[in-house]
Amino acid sequence: MSLKLPVYMDHAATTPCDPRVVEAMLPYFTERFGNSGSRNHRFGWEAEEGVDWAREMAAKLIGSTDKEILFTSGSTESNNLAIKGAAYMYEKAPAGSKNRGHIITAIHEHKAVLDPVKRLVKEGFEATFLEPGEDGLITAEMIAKALRPDTILVTIMWANNEIGTINEIPAIGKLCHEKGVLLHTDATQWVGKMPTNVETDNIDLMSWSGHKMYGPKGVGALYVRRHRPRVRLQALQDGGGQERGFRSGTLNVAGIVGFGKACEIAMNEMAADAIRLGRLRKKLEDALTAQIDVSKINGHLEKRLPHITNISFGFVEGEGLMMAVKNIACSSGSACTSASLEPSYVLKALGVGDELAHSSLRLSLGKWTTEEQVDYAIGEITKAVKKLREMSPLYDMHKEGIDLSKVEWAHH
């Protein structure tokens, strides 16, 4: 069998839809097109049945009850609803005042967490942005140090989207529950890949998204705890009162059914997928770090999702590298454009040296990644780095024993 190019290794950005998901969705566009809110006829009931089934699947996947699942348009919306909705509900002082409450998050969260928190800061809330160590992890101990009497919410992602590192969610949740503070976790990269139980993992609010787990784009879920404690949120979108008033708007029935199907499939297959992808990733990392000197895997080596790797290659620049590996669809830790000459803020948070940060690749494997594709990626990346190093003045200097940090660069 010949290899089809380009090879897709960007599953942390989005995944293809599982054909079984598409099949489950199709009837809901045509025969069962009803509005799940229509109570008086079969069309509405059929749509509602589809939504109920999907809610059951989503709940099962995370060990919650059906009533604790809200459907949204994806993780961005779930994060916004959880963070702003909780802040407005549990605020210590009304809009217009200062010190409305304290929120804890981390500097290497996704923008869909950071930006809602920053908006709340503008509106009078206070926030602590924790900095991880070199391993990229946020621990319960770090949270304990940052907690204040006026802390109302901790929002920490479960697994990081750029480096795949896994934060201590169960321990952070336990601490939050002891202190009576809510824990929200952006579990976009985690749920559907790793076993999740909101009870034993001590979670109050959790976001995840269909398109990162072989489901459709534009549909996600927010788990909202109903007992011990009962979490209340202020709705951000008002209207017809769907989703128990938390999220008005006619439900995306076909998308939700697809989401449910993706949850059902994940329940059955994620354990085996994780083992297989872990092996493939090990092969990929072992080969690349053995064949390319001055290369480094970013983030904690064990506490990591099995299918994501983020590797820095010294002395080659990220965008040039992306161009050289154009037959491998992946992402670069950097975006050197004239608008922002900034290396990845996530890698920066880990203290990865800027010149290394400029040359990192995130490769994320998925359900249909083959060993042949991995072998191809190893060959292409090795070739590309060698080619670019032949062109790199920095690699020459390195070989001549010149310390790059001592050179006087013409900064601009």
Add this chain to the structure above:
Amino acid sequence: MAYGPKIIDHYENPRNVGNFGSQDSMKSDKRIGVGLVGAPECGDVMQLCIKVDEQTGKIQDAKFKTFGCGSAIASSSLATEWLKGKSLDEGLAIRNSDIVQELSLPPVKIHCSVLAEDAIKAAIADYKKKNGQAVEDHDHDHAAAGR
């Protein structure tokens, strides 16, 4: 980002990659001028080396090494091609806008061509300094990228 065919050609078949020996040996050779511009933190470093024919005063050979994006690599590759056979003054007349035009660089990539112009100027200045010639001041300021 989608690149034009000329950028891709220079990127995939870069002309004149290399240098004229180690940093030390180039430093002690009076026929050679080295321009090193940019910084690793900024994601781009360009080293442009020229070798000047002592008889004619013309640039007889030029080589580059670049750490940077595809446009930076293509800009420096093109610069070496253009420099060969030129006098120092003709070399100094090369403008980043000429490079932008030749390679059809998109607006966000203009600074890559500015870097190439700076590298040319720095290499020629280095040669002149070594040979006791006066160096005109030029503007190192990348903020002037709109030229």
